[in-house]
Amino acid sequence: MSDGREGEGLGSALPAGDHNANPAGVGIGDLLAEDYRTHGSDPLSPGFWALAVHRFGNWRMDVKHRLLRAPLSLLYQGAHQGVITLWGIDLPYNAKIGRRFRIAHHGAVFIGSREIGDDVTIRHSVTIGLKRKSERLAPVIGNRIEIGPGACIVGDIQVGDDSVVGANTVLAQNVPAGSMVLGVPARFIAPEKEQDQSEGSGVRKS
Amino acid sequence: MLRDLSSGLLQFVAPKSGAKEPGVQEPIPVPGAQSGAVPVTDGRPAEELGLGELLAEDFATHDRDLLQPGFWAVAAHRVGRRAGNVELRAARLALEAAYKVAFTGIDWIWGINLPRSVDLGRRVRLWHNGCMLLAARSIGNDVHIRHDTTFGPARGTEGTPATLPVIEDRADIGSGACVLGGVRVGHDAVVGANTVVVKNVPPHATVLGVPARMIPT
Numbered sequence: 330m331s332d333g334r335e336g337e338g339l340g341s342a343l344p345a346g347d348h349n350a351n352p353a354g355v356g357i358g359d360l361l362a363e364d365y366r367t368h369g370s371d372p373l374s375p376g377f378w379a380l381a382v383h384r385f386g387n388w389r390m391d392v393k394h395r396l397l398r399a400p401l402s403l404l405y406q407g408a409h410q411g412v413i414t415l416w417g418i419d420l421p422y423n424a425k426i427g428r429r430f431r432i433a434h435h436g437a438v439f440i441g442s443r444e445i446g447d448d449v450t451i452r453h454s455v456t457i458g459l460k461r462k463s464e465r466l467a468p469v470i471g472n473r474i475e476i477g478p479g480a481c482i483v484g485d486i487q488v489g490d491d492s493v494v495g496a497n498t499v500l501a502q503n504v505p506a507g508s509m510v511l512g513v514p515a516r517f518i519a520p521e522k523e524q525d526q527s528e529g530s531g532v533r534k535s
Numbered sequence: 536m537l538r539d540l541s542s543g544l545l546q547f548v549a550p551k552s553g554a555k556e557p558g559v560q561e562p563i564p565v566p567g568a569q570s571g572a573v574p575v576t577d578g579r580p581a582e583e584l585g586l587g588e589l590l591a592e593d594f595a596t597h598d599r600d601l602l603q604p605g606f607w608a609v610a611a612h613r614v615g616r617r618a619g620n621v622e623l624r625a626a627r628l629a630l631e632a633a634y635k636v637a638f639t640g641i642d643w644i645w646g647i648n649l650p651r652s653v654d655l656g657r658r659v660r661l662w663h664n665g666c667m668l669l670a671a672r673s674i675g676n677d678v679h680i681r682h683d684t685t686f687g688p689a690r691g692t693e694g695t696p697a698t699l700p701v702i703e704d705r706a707d708i709g710s711g712a713c714v715l716g717g718v719r720v721g722h723d724a725v726v727g728a729n730t731v732v733v734k735n736v737p738p739h740a741t742v743l744g745v746p747a748r749m750i751p752t
Binding site for chain 1: 685
């Protein structure tokens, strides 16, 4: 699943990765500081380090001379593999990711999206990628989206702003802004209905 | 079918000493009132056991196998729970630091995140490892939990303990299951693989699906 395998798997479905696709208008230092705060200012947060490696992978593309870039690319590849091996977070640099992206818990995360907006939160075991090997388009994720643990978001789809993708949901269809989906395959659920259920669930306050 | 499978697994892990584990193979009828009645050898809750006694029991629960990540995760939790009680300040600080290192290491290497805020019962068995986030309010005795399971708050309710799930005694949690919000998984319940529980599960029930539905046993 590495981005190094051009021409098969996801390699050709992602953006080419030939330029710095970090969010525009913010320097790498400020961007990393913001990512650090997004991850609870916790230096032990694997999510932060995975994202930092991603940002570095993009930032290095600003070095246009290939020979000068080679050591940075080597460092990026090593760090990327390290993050995958240690924490199970596969976040290729050419998957475009917006600001304040948060990986709330690590493990079995694969993010092969075409584009992810701002203020998106994912959790462990989240997969974003192709629907079939023969298809070449990965999802586009909007802004302010919450993705529950175990969710799979696959195929040439768009997830609208402010949506919620529930835990263990398999989403392979377009979703308008403000939706809440849950299930295998994903079904729409009404947010207020869910509210009622959780209030009436007989929680014993201790 | 799930129940068959789980009881098969439970038989498989029954300790060699034999009769020490009543109640795991056939559901114990729980007399009325308190759902969390404890059908254990001596009936003491985990807090009343000495650390050594508790760790020995956890070790036996995990097949007396030091290579089981689940044993180490539970052991770190036991030590972390008691670290604050140590009188001598230097020893307490050392123990707290050791706990922090062990907790982070277990979370990073094996992906088992079992915070010490969880009220953990006796003989809890963690099968396999990876992607486990077990931030429940309490986990009862003889609960079996597999890999990729998530216990935690429902969306938007983070931070208050009343919004964390309660897993009662002898519940059997399948791999990939998520139990979210201030819900209660009843004793002897079976939560199937990849199930998402957002409502209470009655005792002895079997649930499966996203979201969870009761299935006949």
